[in-house]
Amino acid sequence: MTTFGNSSRFGTSSALELCLGGNTFGWTSSREVSFEVLDSFTGAGGSLIDTADSYSAWVEGNSGGESETIIGQWLAARGNRDDVVLATKVSQHPEFKGLAPKNVAAAAEATLRRLGTDHIDLYYAHFDDEQTPLEETVGAFEELITAGRIRAVGVSNYSADRVRQWFEIARREGYTLPVALQPHYNLVHRGDYESGLSEIARAEDLAVMPYFSLASGFLTGKYRNRTDLEGAARAGMAGKHLSEQKLRVLETLDAIASRLEVAMPTVALAWLRTRDQVTAPIASARTPEQLPALLAGARLQLSAEDAQALTAVSSAVED
DSSP states (O other): OOOTTTTTTTTSOOSSSOOOEEETTTTBOHHHHHHHHHHHHHHHHOOOOOOOOTTTTTTTOSSHHHHHHHHHHHHHHHHHHGEEEEEEEBBEEEEESOOOOHHHHHHHHHHHHTTTSSOOOOEEEOOOOOSSSSHHHHHHHHHHTTTSSSSSSSEEOOOOHHHHHHHHHHHTOOOOOOEEEEEETTTTHHIIIIIIIIHHHTTOOOOOOOOSSTTGGGGGTOOSSSHTTTTTTTTTHHGOOOOOOHHHHHHHEEEEHHHTSSOHHHHHHHHHHHTTBBBBOOEEEGGGGHHHHHHHHTTTOOOHHHHHHHHHHHHHHHO
């Protein structure tokens, strides 16, 4: 299993610095293909799997929970629950919106049923709920810890100030401290994390697991103009990155990848692993064929020169 930041509750540390994103399961990956991706990931030494109760409610015909259901079916079929670390999130499922205590408790039970397990290894507050007093949300997570339903707490999409407040409340009340932070962070979107979150992640020794590590596929290099976006499931998200500054990042990324004879996603993930407090970037694979480049990104050690070249070119990007 994986050790997160200041937590030793997860046993030994994984050698694979990559978290498999489950957002494609039940969306662009069928149940059968999802099983193949999960088999390939764990077969290569991966153990950390990230999902959310809302995946993939945005797809026509889906209602949320599809990803968790598929992962649960895979765990049951393989009988390998103790070999993986499950991370999931609460606040965005259509039936369980927000972070009020009763909602958190009900959503967690629904997630546990879909996953077919008696505990969640890492449970994230997915998005801040400013309509609910933060003290109540922190208390709700502590109740899940006490009941053994979750093993550790994480926060995602919170401002630095709100993360600090969470820690203040938890310390004041003697509650369990968060161990993980999941921010939007990649080569073409650095501001959110580096403008304040990185400071608190360092101060609290949080394990940082960035989502959109490949900028919705943009950093794979397959979307370089509007024509490339036609018919793509992620066209709306990847299309936001078609700017002159971000295309220059692609050029530098491509040049380094070509020289090293690796894929562009490999280099993009390796750069994230050089960043402050980043433990394991999150990356999704629609098919098993996409996994090798991601797995390589968990092992490639960039030279200081290459890492700095990417940092420099991406510094000019306006989020």
